[in-house]
Amino acid sequence: xxxxxxxxxxxxxxxxxxxxxxxxxxxxxxxxxxxxxxxxxxxxxxxxxxxxxxxxxxxxxxxxxxxxxxxxxxxxxxxxxxxxxxxxxxxxxxxxxxxxxxxxxxxxxxxxxxxxxx
Amino acid sequence: xxxxxxxxxxxxxxxxxxxxxxxxxxxxxxxxxxxxxxxxxxxxxxxxxxxxxxxxxxxxxxxxxxxxxxxxxxxxxxxxxxxxxxxxxxxxxxxxxxxxxxxxxxxxxxxxxx
Numbered sequence: 561x562x563x564x565x566x567x568x569x570x571x572x573x574x575x576x577x578x579x580x581x582x583x584x585x586x587x588x589x590x591x592x593x594x595x596x597x598x599x600x601x602x603x604x605x606x607x608x609x610x611x612x613x614x615x616x617x618x619x620x621x622x623x624x625x626x627x628x629x630x631x632x633x634x635x636x637x638x639x640x641x642x643x644x645x646x647x648x649x650x651x652x653x654x655x656x657x658x659x660x661x662x663x664x665x666x667x668x669x670x671x672x673x674x675x676x677x678x
Numbered sequence: 679x680x681x682x683x684x685x686x687x688x689x690x691x692x693x694x695x696x697x698x699x700x701x702x703x704x705x706x707x708x709x710x711x712x713x714x715x716x717x718x719x720x721x722x723x724x725x726x727x728x729x730x731x732x733x734x735x736x737x738x739x740x741x742x743x744x745x746x747x748x749x750x751x752x753x754x755x756x757x758x759x760x761x762x763x764x765x766x767x768x769x770x771x772x773x774x775x776x777x778x779x780x781x782x783x784x785x786x787x788x789x790x791x792x
Contacts, residue, residue, distance in 0.1 A: 593780075602769060603782040649721060665711050665730075665773065667780060669723035 585654030
Protein backbone atom coordinates (compact mmCIF):
# COMPACT_ATOMS: atom_id res chain seq x y z
CA UNK A 561 0.00 0.00 0.00
CA UNK A 562 0.90 3.66 -0.12
CA UNK A 563 1.48 4.00 3.60
CA UNK A 564 1.69 2.15 6.90
CA UNK A 565 -1.66 0.77 7.95
CA UNK A 566 -2.77 -0.47 11.35
CA UNK A 567 -5.80 -2.35 12.55
CA UNK A 568 -8.02 -2.03 14.38
CA UNK A 569 -8.12 1.74 14.70
CA UNK A 570 -9.79 1.43 18.08
CA UNK A 571 -9.96 -1.49 20.49
CA UNK A 572 -11.86 -1.66 23.75
CA UNK A 573 -11.23 -4.67 25.93
CA UNK A 574 -11.77 -5.85 29.46
CA UNK A 575 -8.99 -6.14 31.98
CA UNK A 576 -7.37 -9.55 31.80
CA UNK A 577 -8.16 -10.21 28.15
CA UNK A 578 -5.53 -10.65 25.43
CA UNK A 579 -5.39 -8.30 22.45
CA UNK A 580 -3.62 -8.38 19.10
CA UNK A 581 -2.72 -5.26 17.16
CA UNK A 582 -1.70 -5.46 13.53
CA UNK A 583 0.68 -3.39 11.43
CA UNK A 584 1.17 -3.49 7.66
CA UNK A 585 4.36 -1.60 6.79
CA UNK A 586 5.13 0.15 3.53
CA UNK A 587 5.92 -2.43 0.90
CA UNK A 588 9.64 -3.08 0.71
CA UNK A 589 10.47 -1.52 4.07
CA UNK A 590 12.62 -3.92 6.05
CA UNK A 591 12.62 -2.08 9.38
CA UNK A 592 9.51 -1.98 11.57
CA UNK A 593 8.98 -0.30 14.91
CA UNK A 594 6.29 -0.35 17.59
CA UNK A 595 5.77 2.59 19.93
CA UNK A 596 3.33 3.32 22.73
CA UNK A 597 1.90 6.77 23.30
CA UNK A 598 0.06 7.32 26.54
CA UNK A 599 -2.41 10.20 26.80
CA UNK A 600 -0.61 13.51 26.49
CA UNK A 601 2.79 11.85 26.42
CA UNK A 602 5.56 11.37 23.89
CA UNK A 603 6.35 8.13 22.15
CA UNK A 604 7.82 5.20 24.05
CA UNK A 605 9.86 2.74 22.00
CA UNK A 606 8.70 -0.87 22.39
CA UNK A 607 10.32 -3.12 19.81
CA UNK A 608 12.20 -3.03 16.52
CA UNK A 609 12.48 -5.53 13.65
CA UNK A 610 15.11 -5.37 10.94
CA UNK A 611 14.98 -7.98 8.19
CA UNK A 612 15.77 -11.45 9.47
CA UNK A 613 17.78 -10.23 12.46
CA UNK A 614 16.69 -10.90 16.03
CA UNK A 615 14.32 -8.14 17.11
CA UNK A 616 15.37 -5.46 19.58
CA UNK A 617 12.91 -6.01 22.43
CA UNK A 618 14.57 -3.66 24.88
CA UNK A 619 11.55 -1.37 25.14
CA UNK A 620 8.90 -3.94 26.00
CA UNK A 621 7.56 -2.99 29.46
CA UNK A 622 6.79 -6.52 30.67
CA UNK A 623 6.62 -10.13 29.56
CA UNK A 624 2.93 -9.64 28.83
CA UNK A 625 4.00 -7.82 25.67
CA UNK A 626 5.29 -9.67 22.62
CA UNK A 627 5.51 -9.05 18.91
CA UNK A 628 6.04 -11.06 15.78
CA UNK A 629 6.81 -10.18 12.23
CA UNK A 630 5.87 -12.84 9.73
CA UNK A 631 7.56 -13.09 6.35
CA UNK A 632 9.39 -9.85 6.95
CA UNK A 633 6.23 -7.82 6.40
CA UNK A 634 3.14 -7.77 8.63
CA UNK A 635 3.69 -7.46 12.36
CA UNK A 636 1.44 -8.29 15.28
CA UNK A 637 1.83 -6.83 18.77
CA UNK A 638 0.21 -9.00 21.42
CA UNK A 639 -0.63 -7.88 24.93
CA UNK A 640 -1.64 -10.66 27.27
CA UNK A 641 -3.75 -10.23 30.40
CA UNK A 642 -4.29 -6.55 29.67
CA UNK A 643 -4.19 -4.02 32.49
CA UNK A 644 -5.72 -0.57 32.67
CA UNK A 645 -2.27 1.01 32.44
CA UNK A 646 -1.90 -0.58 28.99
CA UNK A 647 -4.47 1.90 27.68
CA UNK A 648 -2.67 4.01 25.09
CA UNK A 649 -2.26 4.58 21.39
CA UNK A 650 0.04 2.01 19.83
CA UNK A 651 1.90 3.32 16.80
CA UNK A 652 3.75 1.35 14.17
CA UNK A 653 6.39 2.78 11.87
CA UNK A 654 8.48 1.41 9.04
CA UNK A 655 11.75 2.50 7.49
CA UNK A 656 13.27 1.64 4.14
CA UNK A 657 16.71 0.80 2.87
CA UNK A 658 18.51 2.45 -0.01
CA UNK A 659 16.65 1.90 -3.25
CA UNK A 660 13.19 1.69 -1.66
CA UNK A 661 10.61 4.46 -1.25
CA UNK A 662 11.39 6.92 1.47
CA UNK A 663 14.60 7.98 3.07
CA UNK A 664 16.62 5.27 4.78
CA UNK A 665 16.76 7.20 8.03
CA UNK A 666 13.15 8.33 8.21
CA UNK A 667 10.37 6.41 9.89
CA UNK A 668 6.91 6.52 8.39
CA UNK A 669 4.09 6.06 10.84
CA UNK A 670 0.71 4.40 10.71
CA UNK A 671 -2.43 6.00 12.17
CA UNK A 672 -2.17 3.99 15.37
CA UNK A 673 -4.50 1.79 17.37
CA UNK A 674 -6.18 3.33 20.38
CA UNK A 675 -6.43 0.64 23.06
CA UNK A 676 -8.77 1.14 25.98
CA UNK A 677 -8.72 -1.37 28.81
CA UNK A 678 -11.77 -1.18 31.04
CA UNK B 679 21.58 7.43 26.71
CA UNK B 680 20.09 10.05 24.49
CA UNK B 681 17.40 12.35 25.84
CA UNK B 682 15.26 14.86 24.04
CA UNK B 683 13.69 17.80 25.85
CA UNK B 684 10.87 19.98 24.66
CA UNK B 685 10.40 22.64 27.30
CA UNK B 686 7.17 24.13 25.93
CA UNK B 687 4.18 21.85 26.62
CA UNK B 688 1.80 24.24 24.87
CA UNK B 689 2.05 27.20 22.53
CA UNK B 690 -0.31 29.29 20.51
CA UNK B 691 0.12 31.64 17.57
CA UNK B 692 -2.09 33.84 15.47
CA UNK B 693 -2.72 32.77 11.93
CA UNK B 694 -0.12 34.15 9.50
CA UNK B 695 2.40 34.82 12.26
CA UNK B 696 5.66 33.03 13.00
CA UNK B 697 6.28 30.66 15.89
CA UNK B 698 9.37 28.83 17.11
CA UNK B 699 9.28 25.53 18.97
CA UNK B 700 12.27 24.59 21.10
CA UNK B 701 14.10 21.29 21.36
CA UNK B 702 17.31 20.34 23.09
CA UNK B 703 18.98 16.98 23.23
CA UNK B 704 21.78 15.27 25.03
CA UNK B 705 24.21 12.96 23.29
CA UNK B 706 27.88 12.11 23.07
CA UNK B 707 27.53 11.04 19.45
CA UNK B 708 28.89 13.11 16.58
CA UNK B 709 26.80 11.56 13.80
CA UNK B 710 23.06 11.53 14.18
CA UNK B 711 19.75 12.67 12.75
CA UNK B 712 17.19 15.04 14.14
CA UNK B 713 13.55 15.18 13.15
CA UNK B 714 10.42 17.15 13.74
CA UNK B 715 7.17 15.22 13.46
CA UNK B 716 3.68 16.66 13.49
CA UNK B 717 0.74 14.76 14.99
CA UNK B 718 -2.66 16.32 14.23
CA UNK B 719 -5.85 15.15 15.96
CA UNK B 720 -6.07 12.35 13.41
CA UNK B 721 -3.11 10.76 15.27
CA UNK B 722 -1.13 10.33 12.06
CA UNK B 723 2.51 11.17 12.70
CA UNK B 724 3.81 13.18 9.76
CA UNK B 725 7.44 14.00 9.12
CA UNK B 726 7.88 17.77 8.95
CA UNK B 727 11.62 18.14 8.54
CA UNK B 728 14.86 16.28 9.12
CA UNK B 729 18.43 17.37 9.73
CA UNK B 730 21.66 15.42 9.45
CA UNK B 731 24.10 16.45 12.16
CA UNK B 732 27.08 16.57 9.84
CA UNK B 733 25.40 19.22 7.71
CA UNK B 734 25.93 22.75 8.92
CA UNK B 735 23.22 24.20 6.71
CA UNK B 736 19.84 24.42 8.39
CA UNK B 737 17.13 22.33 6.74
CA UNK B 738 14.09 24.07 5.27
CA UNK B 739 10.81 22.72 3.90
CA UNK B 740 8.57 25.48 2.57
CA UNK B 741 7.23 27.34 5.64
CA UNK B 742 9.18 25.13 8.04
CA UNK B 743 12.81 25.68 8.93
CA UNK B 744 15.13 24.68 11.71
CA UNK B 745 17.84 26.40 13.69
CA UNK B 746 20.36 23.65 14.34
CA UNK B 747 23.03 24.56 16.87
CA UNK B 748 25.18 21.47 17.20
CA UNK B 749 27.48 22.78 19.91
CA UNK B 750 24.52 23.86 21.99
CA UNK B 751 22.62 20.65 21.14
CA UNK B 752 19.62 22.68 20.12
CA UNK B 753 17.20 22.02 17.27
CA UNK B 754 14.34 24.51 17.13
CA UNK B 755 11.56 24.53 14.56
CA UNK B 756 10.31 27.76 13.03
CA UNK B 757 6.92 27.85 11.36
CA UNK B 758 6.36 30.90 9.20
CA UNK B 759 3.00 32.19 8.01
CA UNK B 760 1.19 29.84 10.40
CA UNK B 761 -1.95 28.20 9.07
CA UNK B 762 -4.91 26.71 10.90
CA UNK B 763 -3.89 23.30 9.61
CA UNK B 764 -0.62 23.59 11.53
CA UNK B 765 -2.54 23.00 14.76
CA UNK B 766 -1.09 19.76 16.13
CA UNK B 767 1.32 18.17 18.57
CA UNK B 768 4.91 18.59 17.43
CA UNK B 769 7.54 16.08 18.45
CA UNK B 770 11.27 16.50 18.23
CA UNK B 771 13.18 13.25 17.74
CA UNK B 772 16.77 12.06 17.76
CA UNK B 773 18.29 9.02 16.12
CA UNK B 774 21.91 7.93 16.19
CA UNK B 775 23.44 7.23 12.83
CA UNK B 776 22.84 3.61 11.81
CA UNK B 777 20.92 2.82 14.98
CA UNK B 778 17.62 1.15 15.73
CA UNK B 779 15.52 3.37 17.89
CA UNK B 780 14.41 6.94 17.78
CA UNK B 781 14.07 9.01 20.95
CA UNK B 782 11.19 11.44 21.12
CA UNK B 783 10.58 14.51 23.21
CA UNK B 784 7.36 14.87 25.18
CA UNK B 785 5.87 17.12 22.52
CA UNK B 786 4.59 20.68 22.18
CA UNK B 787 0.91 21.28 21.54
CA UNK B 788 0.61 24.12 19.04
CA UNK B 789 -2.67 25.91 18.46
CA UNK B 790 -3.02 28.31 15.55
CA UNK B 791 -5.74 30.84 16.25
CA UNK B 792 -7.79 32.53 13.51
